[in-house]
Structure formats: structure tokens, C-alpha cells
Amino acid sequence: xxxxxxxxxxxxxxxxxxxxxxxxxxxxxxxxxxxxxxxxxxxxxxxxxxxxxxxxxxxxxxxxxxxxxxxxxxxxxxxxxxxxxxxxxxxxxxxxxxxxxxxxxxxxxxxxxxxxxxxxxxxxxxxxxxxxxxxxxxxxxxxxxxxxxxxxxxxxxxxxxxxxxxxxxxxxxxxxxxxxxxx
Numbered sequence: 001x002x003x004x005x006x007x008x009x010x011x012x013x014x015x016x017x018x019x020x021x022x023x024x025x026x027x028x029x030x031x032x033x034x035x036x037x038x039x040x041x042x043x044x045x046x047x048x049x050x051x052x053x054x055x056x057x058x059x060x061x062x063x064x065x066x067x068x069x070x071x072x073x074x075x076x077x078x079x080x081x082x083x084x085x086x087x088x089x090x091x092x093x094x095x096x097x098x099x100x101x102x103x104x105x106x107x108x109x110x111x112x113x114x115x116x117x118x119x120x121x122x123x124x125x126x127x128x129x130x131x132x133x134x135x136x137x138x139x140x141x142x143x144x145x146x147x148x149x150x151x152x153x154x155x156x157x158x159x160x161x162x163x164x165x166x167x168x169x170x171x172x173x174x175x176x177x178x179x180x181x182x183x
Contacts, residue, residue, distance in 0.1 A: 049174035
């Protein structure tokens with residue numbers, strides 16, 4: 001549900017924000033695909049499962065989730081945290097919270113109501129570059145790209161994979177379609 005007194009930027013405004021922050025085209029395209037997945041899931045959860053999720057908020061957060069992806073390469077900081085800071089400074093505090101949790105979900109309730117953070121986190125895990133893929137394809141790619149033989153990093157990616165599989169189970173236990181229908 002929309003928070004009172006806080007305006008959520010439209011999709012067009014989000015794309016303008018990304019452009020103003022110099023976000024490269026390939027990251028914007030990835031974000032647009034994540035937004036499509038997130039919007040579809042959020043709308044279906046509202047309609048079919050009566051989950052009170054804020055669809056425009058989720059779409060805006062999905063479009064803005066990688067706002068600091070390229071700039072964090074220079075700072076070597078976590079792009080999710082850095083992106084959250086950028087969005088908080090712009091007055092988008094609720095979107096910032098979602099963005100900060102799009103890589104690592106953190107604490108969540110497997111049995112509770114679906115929250116926006118879960119939808120964004122899951123949607124991002126279903127999009128490799130601009131393609132909607134399975135969790136297995138996405139996480140195998142993450143292991144190859146970021147694990148690079150580092151057992152600690154690979155273990156962290158595998159732990160994140162297990163959490164995302166549990167989130168997938170939660171989401172799709174409430175929906176009339178399967179994860180395969182997203183691709």
C-alpha cells in the first residue's frame with residue numbers, strides 16, 4: 001500500500017533519475033527487465049493472493065535498484081548500500097530500503113505476508129543481464145563471475161541461492177502460475 005505523504009516516482013521519472021546519475025544503458029536495460037518481472041509478480045500477488053503490496057513502489061525500486069552499480073566499482077562499496085544512500089538523499093527513503101535489500105534480503109518471514117523487499121530481491125535474481133532465467137542459471141552465473149575460486153564468496157552465493165529458493169516457494173505458493181511461467 002502506498003505510504004501517505006510520500007510520492008513514488010513514475011517509471012519515466014525513474015529512467016530520468018538513472019540517466020541523470022550516468023547509469024550505463026546495459027544496467028538500465030537490466031533494471032527495466034527486473035521491473036517487468038517485479039511488476040507482474042506484485043500485480044498477481046495483489047489480485048490473486050490479496051497481498052497488500054505496493055505495485056508502483058516495487059516498480060520504482062526495481063528500476064532504481066542498480067543506481068550505484070557502476071559508480072560502486074570506483075568506490076569498491078556495496079552497490080546496494082550505496083544505492084540506498086543515494087535514494088535516501090533524494091527523499092526516497094522507502095525505495096532506499098528495498099534497494100538496500102535487493103542483493104541480500106536479510107531477515108524475512110517465510111510464513112508471513114509477502115513484502116515488497118522479497119519481490120524485488122527475487123525479481124533481480126531472475127534476470128541475468130536482460131534475460132529472464134531460472135534461479136539455477138542466475139546463481140551458476142554469479143558463482144562463475146564472482147566466486148572465482150574463492151570458497152568464502154562461493155559459499156555466500158550458495159547461501160543466498162538457498163534463501164532465494166525459499167522466497168520463490170513463498171511467492172509461488174500464493175500464485176496461480178509457476179516460476180517457469182515468468183520466463
